[in-house]
Every structure is written in structure tokens, then in C-alpha cells.
Amino acid sequence: MKAYQYLINIKLKSTAILLLIIVLMQACSSTKYIADYQSIVKKVTIDSIDGKFEEQAYNYVQKDIRPASKLSINVPLYNFFNTKDGRYKTSDIKPFGTPPAILDSTLVEISRTQIEKFLKSKGYFQAKVTSDIKVEDKKAEIKFKANPGPAYFIDKLSDSIPNQNIKKLYEQNKPGITHLHKGMQYDEDSLTYEREQIYRVMKENGYFYFLRPYVNFDVYGAEASSKTNKIDLNLNVTDPANGPHKQFYIGYTHLLIAPSPDGLPDSARYKLSKDTLNGIIYTDFSRRYRRNPIVRYDFLKQGELYDIRKENLTYDRLYELNIFKNVKIDYYRRDSTSNKINTIILLTPQKVMSNRIEGEVPFNGGTVGFDLSNTYTNNNLFRGAERFELQVKGGLRSRIGNGTSPFKDIYQRDFSVSASITVPRLLIPFYNPTLGKNGMPHTTFSSSYIYALQKDVTVRRIFINSVTYDWSETKSKLHSFTPLNFEYRFGNLEEGIDTTVLANNLYYAALLARKDITVGMKYYYTLNANKLNDLRSFVYLRAGTEIAGNLLQGVSKLTGSNSDAANGNPAKILGLPFNQYIRPEVDIRWYKHLGGDKQFIARLNMGLAYAYGNSFLSGIPLDKLFFAGGSSGVRAWQARTLGPGNYNREVLNEKQRQSFFGLDQLGEMRIESNLEYRFTLTKKFFGATLKGAAFVDAGNVWNVTKISAMDGATPFDNEKIVFKLSKLAQQVAIGTGLGLRYDVQYFVFRFDVGLKLKDPQFSGSDQWVISKFLSGGKQFRNDFNATHSPDTYRFIQYNFGIGMPF
Numbered sequence: 001m002k003a004y005q006y007l008i009n010i011k012l013k014s015t016a017i018l019l020l021i022i023v024l025m026q027a028c029s030s031t032k033y034i035a036d037y038q039s040i041v042k043k044v045t046i047d048s049i050d051g052k053f054e055e056q057a058y059n060y061v062q063k064d065i066r067p068a069s070k071l072s073i074n075v076p077l078y079n080f081f082n083t084k085d086g087r088y089k090t091s092d093i094k095p096f097g098t099p100p101a102i103l104d105s106t107l108v109e110i111s112r113t114q115i116e117k118f119l120k121s122k123g124y125f126q127a128k129v130t131s132d133i134k135v136e137d138k139k140a141e142i143k144f145k146a147n148p149g150p151a152y153f154i155d156k157l158s159d160s161i162p163n164q165n166i167k168k169l170y171e172q173n174k175p176g177i178t179h180l181h182k183g184m185q186y187d188e189d190s191l192t193y194e195r196e197q198i199y200r201v202m203k204e205n206g207y208f209y210f211l212r213p214y215v216n217f218d219v220y221g222a223e224a225s226s227k228t229n230k231i232d233l234n235l236n237v238t239d240p241a242n243g244p245h246k247q248f249y250i251g252y253t254h255l256l257i258a259p260s261p262d263g264l265p266d267s268a269r270y271k272l273s274k275d276t277l278n279g280i281i282y283t284d285f286s287r288r289y290r291r292n293p294i295v296r297y298d299f300l301k302q303g304e305l306y307d308i309r310k311e312n313l314t315y316d317r318l319y320e321l322n323i324f325k326n327v328k329i330d331y332y333r334r335d336s337t338s339n340k341i342n343t344i345i346l347l348t349p350q351k352v353m354s355n356r357i358e359g360e361v362p363f364n365g366g367t368v369g370f371d372l373s374n375t376y377t378n379n380n381l382f383r384g385a386e387r388f389e390l391q392v393k394g395g396l397r398s399r400i401g402n403g404t405s406p407f408k409d410i411y412q413r414d415f416s417v418s419a420s421i422t423v424p425r426l427l428i429p430f431y432n433p434t435l436g437k438n439g440m441p442h443t444t445f446s447s448s449y450i451y452a453l454q455k456d457v458t459v460r461r462i463f464i465n466s467v468t469y470d471w472s473e474t475k476s477k478l479h480s481f482t483p484l485n486f487e488y489r490f491g492n493l494e495e496g497i498d499t500t501v502l503a504n505n506l507y508y509a510a511l512l513a514r515k516d517i518t519v520g521m522k523y524y525y526t527l528n529a530n531k532l533n534d535l536r537s538f539v540y541l542r543a544g545t546e547i548a549g550n551l552l553q554g555v556s557k558l559t560g561s562n563s564d565a566a567n568g569n570p571a572k573i574l575g576l577p578f579n580q581y582i583r584p585e586v587d588i589r590w591y592k593h594l595g596g597d598k599q600f601i602a603r604l605n606m607g608l609a610y611a612y613g614n615s616f617l618s619g620i621p622l623d624k625l626f627f628a629g630g631s632s633g634v635r636a637w638q639a640r641t642l643g644p645g646n647y648n649r650e651v652l653n654e655k656q657r658q659s660f661f662g663l664d665q666l667g668e669m670r671i672e673s674n675l676e677y678r679f680t681l682t683k684k685f686f687g688a689t690l691k692g693a694a695f696v697d698a699g700n701v702w703n704v705t706k707i708s709a710m711d712g713a714t715p716f717d718n719e720k721i722v723f724k725l726s727k728l729a730q731q732v733a734i735g736t737g738l739g740l741r742y743d744v745q746y747f748v749f750r751f752d753v754g755l756k757l758k759d760p761q762f763s764g765s766d767q768w769v770i771s772k773f774l775s776g777g778k779q780f781r782n783d784f785n786a787t788h789s790p791d792t793y794r795f796i797q798y799n800f801g802i803g804m805p806f
Contacts, residue, residue, distance in 0.1 A: 030079060030100040031138040033088045039140040041067050041101035046115065046144045053122060055595070057146075060114035062107040065142065067100075074098040074682040095684050103140040108133065115144055123186035124148040125222045152186045152222060155230035161237040163244050166202070170237070173201050186231060191217050198237065203308035206247030208331070208341055214238050214245075248306045251340035252279055253298060257347045259285035261325060264346060278302070286349050289323070293384035293424065297321065297436060300329075300343050313437060318347065320440040321385040321424055325350035352380045367661075368406050371395035371414075387422040399658070399790060411455040411661060418448035426469050439472025457659045458512040462623070463488040468522075478526040480544070487518035488576075489621060511622040512663070518579045518621065520548025531591075532804075535599060540589040546624075549580025553613050565616045580613035581620055589806060597680035597691070603806055605633070605672045610704060619705065622663075626670035626701050628733070631799035632806055633672050634697040636735025636754030638797055640665050643701040645731045646720040648761040650787050657791055667701030669723050671732075674698075674806065678741075685742070693739035693752070698732050700760060730767070734758040735797075741804070752799040769795065 030040050044066060046057050068075045077097030082089045088099070112131045119127035126149030134141045157180060161167035177197035179190045195215040202210040214237060221231040239245055254272065258264040264285070273283040279302025282291050297317035299310040311329060318327045326348035331341040359372045373393035381388040397412035425436075427443040450462040468482040491513045524544030531538050556563060556571040563571035570577040585607040592600040609620045630639030644667035649657055652664070676695040683689045702723035720731075739752035757770045765771075772780040773795040784793040 030075060033079065033083050033086065034100075034102060034138065036138075039103040039135045039138050041065050041103050041142060042139045043067060043141045044144075045142075046146065048146045049119070049148065053119075057115050057118055060118050061111045061142075061144075062104075062114075065101050065104060065107045065111065068098065072682065074684070075100050077682055077685065095687055097682050097684055103133070103135070103142075105133070108142060112144060115146065119146060119148050121188040123152045124150070125152055125186075126150065150229040152229050152231050154180065154182055154184050154186060154233050155221075156232040157182055157235075158232070159235040159237070161235075163237070163239055165247075166207075166237055166245060169201060169205055170198065173197075177201065180233065186219075186222075186233075194235070200308075202245075203306075205307070206249070206305040207245050208248040208306045209240075210245060214240075246339055248339050248341045250279075250300050250302055250304050250306060251334075251342040252276065252281060252302065253300055253343040253345060254281045255283070255295060255298060255345045255347070257284040257286050257289060257294075257349060261348060261350055263326075263348055288349060288352070288380060288383060289385070290383045294318075294321075294347075296425070297440075298345065299437075300345075306341060314345070317436055317440055318345075322387065323350060323352070323379050323385045324348060350379075353378050367397055368400050369395060369397035369412070381421065385424050388420070389422075390417075390419045392417050411658065413451075413453040415451040416448060418446065420444055420446035426471060428469075438474050439478070441469070441471040444468045444470070454512070454659065454663065457493065457663075459492050460512065460622075461490045475530055476528050478529060480522075480524045480526070482522040485518070485520050485522055485546075485548075489518070489623075490515050491622075511619070514618065514621065515576055516579055516618070516621065517573055517576045518548045519552055519573075520546060520550075520579075522546045535593050535597065536591070537593045538591050540591065541587070543584075543586040543588075545582060545584040547582050549578050549614055552578045553580055556614075563614070565614045568617060570614045570618065577618065578614055579611070579618075579621055580615045581609060581611040581624070583607070583609045583620075583624060587806075597678075599678045601674070601676045601678070601806070603672075603674040603676075605670070605674075605699075607670045608704065609668045620668055622666070625666035625668060627666050628670060628672060628699050628701045631750075631752065631801045633674075634699045634733055634735050634754075635695065635737055635752050635799050635805070636697065636756040636797050637733065642699075642733055643667055643731075643760070644721040645700065645702050645723070645727075646760050646763070647717075649791060651717075654789055657788065661791075665701075667721070668704045669702045670699070672697070672699030676805075681740075688745070689743040691741040691743055693741065694737075695739065695752070696734070696736045697754070698734045700731055700733050702731070731760045732758070733760050748803055750799070750801045750804065752801075752805070754797045754799065756795050756797075 034040065044058070044061055046054060046061075049057050074097040078099050079097075081094040081096045082099070108131050112129050116127055116129040119129070128147045128149070130145050130147075132143045132145070134143070159167075159170075161170060177194075177200075179193050184190070195212055198215050199210065199212045216236050216238070218234040218236065219231055220234070221228065256264060256272070271283075271285070273281055275281065277291075278295075280295050280298065282295060284291075297314065299313045299317075300306075301310075304310075315327055315329065318324060324347045326346075328346045328348075330344045330346070332344065333341055354377045356375045356377070357373070358375070359370060361368070361370050371393065372395065373391055375389060375391045377390075378388040380386065393414075393416045395412075395414045396407065396410050398407045399409040399411060400406055422442050422444045424440055424442060426441045445467055447465045448463070450460075450464070452460045452462075454460075464485075464487045466482050466485045468480060470478070470480045472478055491511075493513050522544065524542060527541040528538050529540065529542075532540065552573055553571065556573075561571045563569055565571070572578070585605075587603070587605045589601055589603040592602075594600055607626050609624050609626065611619045627640040628634055628642040629637030633639070634642060640662040643665055647665065649664070652660065674695060674697050676693055678691060678693045681690045681692045703718075703721050704723055706718040706722055734757040735754045736757055737752055737754040739750065742749040742751075755770070755773070758767050759769045760767060762769070769780075777795060781793045785791075
């Protein structure tokens with residue numbers, strides 16, 4: 001078995017090395033595939049342009065003559081798949097990479113003209129651009145040289161707006177919208193911005209038929225004969241030929257729901273409802289939906305001034321109901337003299353029910369497993385866009401190695417059933433908040449049952465019930481509040497459990513065998529989650545806390561309970577002790593856009609779980625503890641195999657290490673940080689974009705309270721696992737690595753390779769395991785495996801996932 005795996009590894013490594021050599025060779029040999037009269041553009045430069053305009057000017061160079069970056073694999077990939085018999089293919093072109101930039105004098109001239117026009121748009125009205133081409137050994141260099149001349153600045157600003165209502169509206173909004181001011185350099189982008197802002201203000205204030213061409217500018221003094229570099233600028237807002245612009249008000253709204261996803265047949269138009277309520281004529285040909293949950297999110301109210309923001313808001317919220325595949329809003333006037341426009345909202349329903357099956361196969365050196373889930377969804381359970389979701393999920397984990405076939409040694413079994421109902425509004429007793437302008441509010445009722453078995457150790461059953469409110473303060477500020485979170489845990493040690501398993505693990509045995517109740521609440525605040533898929537600079541924040549037990553503790557005291565948690569007699573409810581703790585978390589990230597597709601991210605993720613009061617002795621429940629490692633943490637470690645602190649599993653015997661795998665490396669506190677640089681490798685790779693990442697991760701978990709020696713036995717040295725600021729440097733794990741992201745637009749397949757640099761389970765200079773990886777790695781692994789079996793040491797960790805790590 002081992003020899004077979006070794007041969008497979010050798011073949012995979014050889015294949016990867018061979019492909020790398022081929023790609024590198026292709027990168028240097030593009031010229032041999034072109035005709036003798038052709039040349040490949042290797043360099044394009046633009047001289048004598050103000051530095052702040054260089055990048056924009058380069059964008060006007062035609063793409064077909066722009067050379068690829070020296071670090072890009074676009075051209076090597078194209079060469080590898082699209083050459084034959086020493087020439088580029090002319091048919092059967094594979095969609096991999098991009099072809100090299102082949103010199104074309106026509107494209108050079110177009111580029112020169114476009115750069116010249118760009119400079120003039122920035123206020124260099126006398127700009128001239130020349131081009132020069134040098135060719136040597138079928139390699140071309142293009143040089144554009146600019147003579148921009150003087151920059152022109154605005155000397156006088158004026159406007160001509162004959163419509164006094166529009167002039168007044170413009171003057172009122174001008175301080176907040178204009179980019180134009182006396183003394184600024186002329187810039188057509190500023191004129192375009194001004195035109196767009198005026199158009200927006202008009203459409204937000206009832207001018208339904210207002211168009212952008214009604215806004216234009218006169219420029220005086222830009223002629224070549226001008227002896228100064230100053231211009232006068234006049235803004236014009238013209239009226240249509242048939243009379244001045246009018247403001248329009250909303251009349252009736254016809255809200256129509258098509259009978260099926262196929263749309264509205266012509267015959268249905270003669271069966272429209274005649275009943276009007278609050279200015280809305282509601283006709284549901286599908287007979288699937290109640291009126292109020294739909295019309296609640298029509299913000300185009302009868303008698304109100306037309307406002308394009310309310311139109312867009314109506315679009316957004318009706319789509320967010322997730323029951324319509326198409327939303328269309330039209331308007332009509334009953335007569336040409338009226339200042340009212342009637343609204344038609346046509347909604348096309350989508351399929352109500354769906355079923356999704358998902359699976360994954362997580363694996364690591366020494367373990368393999370699978371998770372399988374089935375999710376049934378009904379998006380209109382009570383005919384009011386209520387989303388019902390039922391999920392059944394199960395999974396196994398098995399040890400492999402030493403000649404053992406997969407799933408012969410299953411050490412974990414998990415099974416869960418969960419159900420939730422999400423209502424598209426906030427259901428608060430005696431209060432009906434009017435939210436929805438910045439996002440769809442939701443109330444979610446959820447319930448779940450979880451069964452978890454750890455072979456030879458424990459069986460745990462958990463029931464969880466909660467009510468959660470989610471709403472948006474703004475598009476960037478999200479709130480999530482769970483006023484009621486009820487959890488019932490029933491843990492039980494396996495009958496006939498081997499006493500050697502418990503010998504030095506009484507702390508975890510106590511956690512696993514706990515039977516308790518949690519009644520608490522949660523609150524989380526999220527900032528800028530709507531920007532995570534954008535290439536721009538911003539700060540993301542998700543922070544919140546979970547608090548449990550305070551209410552029950554207060555009730556317990558009021559009822560005169562004789563409990564004494566500090567001496568092992570906690571207060572109880574329904575015959576079981578209740579948990580009391582606080583668990584704050586924060587995830588803060590800085591996203592820095594570096595131009596193009598390049599981005600840098602710095603992240604800090606921290607959490608703390610602190611038990612007090614009724615949980616003074618029992619501590620934090622097992623599933624509320626933190627773990628480190630994994631595909632979104634310190635990626636050089638598998639999840640739950642790092643820490644706490646300097647903890648080393650060598651203190652356990654082989655039987656204990658088997659039984660407590662993944663359970664004994666948890667902590668009450670977590671600190672993880674990540675630095676990641678993202679870039680694009682090629683935009684054409686099997687029909688998608690292939691992106692890369694380089695990263696450095698650091699972090700660990702710790703306890704904040706000392707573990708008492710139960711009956712004189714504990715596997716932990718408190719000095720090694722309890723957080724102390726003075727020991728932070730020696731207890732932090734550090735890893736680095738590279739990643740690939742296969743971006744198919746709707747989701748991303750991710751593959752990261754993490755390499756351990758510093759491992760805190762060792763001491764002194766031995767923590768820097770990178771030195772062992774570079775020299776003596778085999779002996780190091782053998783020594784480790786001899787004292788940690790069945791655990792094996794891996795310098796490299798592979799992580800597969802869907803979506804970005806953060």
C-alpha cells in the first residue's frame with residue numbers, strides 16, 4: 001500500500017514538474033510560431049505624460065498590441081494549447097490563455113489617436129502624440145511620445161436654465177453634487193459627472209421624462225489661437241420642443257402576477273381585477289400569493305411625486321422576496337395633459353419548491369471522510385413568500401494508513417436534522433416596524449437536532465431552537481439579533497469506555513458528558529459585507545457577542561434557590577444546570593485595491609469565551625470553544641489540530657490520541673491573523689478566470705482559565721495552554737502558502753497549499769520547522785510519528801473549498 005502511494009506521488013510530482021518546464025519553455029518561444037513578416041510586441045511605453053494620467057492613458061492602447069505581464073501565464077498557456085507544426089492554429093482554437101501581442105501598425109495609429117483624444121479630454125487642448133516602432137529579431141517595441149502643451153483651467157462658470165423650477169432645484173442641490181469650480185483643470189469626466197448628477201436629481205424629483213441629452217456644456221476659449229490657458233464654461237439645461245419639463249405624480253398601480261413562469265398570456269389582460277385598495281389594483285393569476293406580503297414592498301405610492309429611487313427600491317425588494325424570476329415596471333398616461341403616470345408592475349413567478357443534494361470528501365494524511373446533505377426548500381410556504389428549509393445531513397470520518405482500507409476504522413459519526421422558516425419582515429409582538437429601504441428584513445424561526453458520536457468516547461445529542469431578526473440599517477450596515485436561543489445538550493460517555501482513554505483526559509470527559517441547558521441571546525453587527533466582491537479599498541467588520549444564563553440566574557435568585565455553583569451545586573432548570581457565559585467575537589479586515597485585479601487583505605480574527613456564575617466550575621460547553629487552523633484560518637494546519645498554546649499530544653498514549661482526535665485541541669480564546677495578496681493568472685482557463693494568491697497566516701487558541709487536576713490527572717500543563725501576553729511570541733503558529741482560485745463568476749473553487757513555518761507544540765529553535773522541511777524532513781517526521789502515532793506530521797496542508805477564505 002505504502003509503495004503504491006509512493007509511486008503515485010512520484011508520478012504526480014514528475015508530471016507537475018514536466019508541465020512547469022513546458023510552460024516556461026513556451027513563455028520564451030512565442031516568436032517561432034509567427035510568420036517572418038510579423039513581430040511580437042514586447043514593450044509599450046508612453047513618455048511625457050503627467051504621472052497621474054499614465055495608467056489611464058495606457059488603457060487607450062489597443063488590447064491586441066498590449067504585451068502580457070512578465071509574470072502572467074496567459075501567453076504560455078495559449079502557446080501550449082494552440083500551436084501545431086511550429087505555427088499558431090487558425091482553427092480549433094482552445095479557450096486557454098491569450099495570444100501574444102502581434103504588431104499591427106493600424107492598431108498603433110488608433111492607439112495614438114485615442115491617447116491624444118484622452119489628453120484633450122483632460123484639458124490639454126493642444127496635445128499632440130507621435131508613435132515610434134522599433135523591431136529587432138521579430139520583437140517590437142512601441143513608444144508613444146506626447147507633447148501635451150499647456151493645461152487649460154476654468155476661469156468663469158455660468159449656467160443657462162430657462163425653466164425656473166429646474167433652476168431652483170439645481171441651485172438647492174448644487175453644493176452636494178457638483179465637481180465644477182473656478183480654477184480647476186478642465187476635465188470631461190467632471191462634465192459627465194455633472195450631467196449624471198443633474199439627471200439623477202431630476203428623476204428623483206418627479207421629472208419622469210427628463211433625459212441626459214437635455215444637459216450640455218458650452219466651452220469658450222479652448223481654440224488653438226487662444227493666448228491664455230483659461231476657459232469659460234456654461235451649463236445648459238434645455239426644455240423639450242413641446243413645452244417646459246413637468247413633474248409627474250403616481251396614479252394607480254396595476255400589480256399583476258403571471259399565472260406561471262412562462263409569463264402573462266394575452267388572454268389574461270382581459271381578466272384584470274377592478275378592485276382598488278390604497279391605489280393598488282392587485283391581480284394574481286397564479287393564485288399562489290396573499291396580497292399584503294407582496295404589495296408591502298411596492299414603494300410607488302398613489303399621489304406621491306415620482307422618484308426613481310423608489311422605483312429601484314421596488315425592483316430590489318420584489319426580487320429579494322425570492323419568489324419571482326422576473327420583475328418588470330412600466331408606466332402609462334391616460335391622457336397627454338395629465339401630470340399623473342400609472343404604474344404597471346408585472347411579476348413572473350418562479351418555481352416554489354426545490355431540492356438540493358450536496359456532498360464533500362474532506363481528507364488529510366491519516367484520515368478520510370464524507371458529508372452528504374439533502375436540502376428541501378419551499379419559497380412560499382404560507383403564500384406570503386415565507387421560506388421553509390428542511391435539511392438532513394450525515395457524515396463519517398475514518399482513519400487510514402498502515403494497510404487499513406478506508407472506512408474500516410470509523411472514529412466519528414455525525415447526523416443532523418434542521419428546519420427553519422424565514423418570513424420577509426420583522427415579526428415583533430405589538431410593534432410593526434416599517435423597514436426595507438436598505439435591505440429586506442427577515443425573521444427566522446429555526447430548530448435542529450444534532451447527533452455526534454466519537455468512537456469509544458461519547459455520544460452527544462443537542463437540540464437547538466432560536467428566533468432571529470435580521471435587518472439593514474444601510475446597505476453597508478447589517479444587524480442580526482437573536483433574542484431567544486434555547487439549547488439542550490445531552491452528553492453521555494460510551495458504556496464500557498476504556499479507562500486508559502479517560503486516564504489523562506478527565507477535563508474533556510467532563511465536557512463530553514455534560515447534560516445542561518442554555519438560554520441566551522446573540523447580537524452581530526456587520527459593516528461593508530456588500531463590498532466583499534468588489535475590487536476597491538475598504539474596511540470590513542463583523543463583531544458581536546453571545547450571552548447566556550443571566551436571565552435564568554436572576555430568576556434563580558428571586559425564587560430563593562440554595563444553589564452554590566462555586567462549590568459544585570449549580571442552579572437548575574427543568575432538572576438540569578444552565579450555562580452562564582459571555583462569548584464576544586470580532587473579525588476585522590482591511591481590503592486594499594492595488595490596481596487592476598490585484599488586491600491585498602489584512603485580517604484579524606479574535607474570540608473569547610468566558611464562563612462565570614452558574615458555570616463557574618463546569619466551564620464553557622464543548623461546542624462553544626474555539627479551534628484554530630482550517631481553510632479559513634491558519635491554513636498550514638488542519639482544523640482542530642493546532643494548540644492550545646504550546647500543547648503537544650505526545651502527553652497522550654496511542655489509545656487516547658485515537659479517541660480524542662479533534663477534541664483535545666480547543667480553547668476558550670482565539671487569535672488568528674492573515675495577510676493575503678490576490679492577483680489574476682489568466683482570464684481564459686477552461687472557460688473561467690484563474691486567480692492566484694500568496695498568504696501568510698498566524699494564530700492559535702488558548703485557555704483563559706486554568707484547568708483543575710481532576711483526581712490528580714490532567715493531560716494539560718496550564719503554563720503551556722493558558723494565555724499570557726509575555727508568551728504570545730513563542731505560542732503563535734505561523735504558516736505561509738500559495739493558492740489558486742477558479743472563478744466561474746457565480747462562485748469560486750479554491751485550492752490552497754499551506755506550509756508550516758513555526759509550530760508552537762515544540763520548544764526553542766525546534767519551533768521553526770521550516771528548517772526541518774528544507775533539510776532532514778524525513779528523519780524529523782519519523783521521530784515525530786514514533787512518539788505521536790497514529791498522528792503523523794505534515795509540513796504541507798492542502799485545503800479545498802468553495803468561495804473565498806475571507
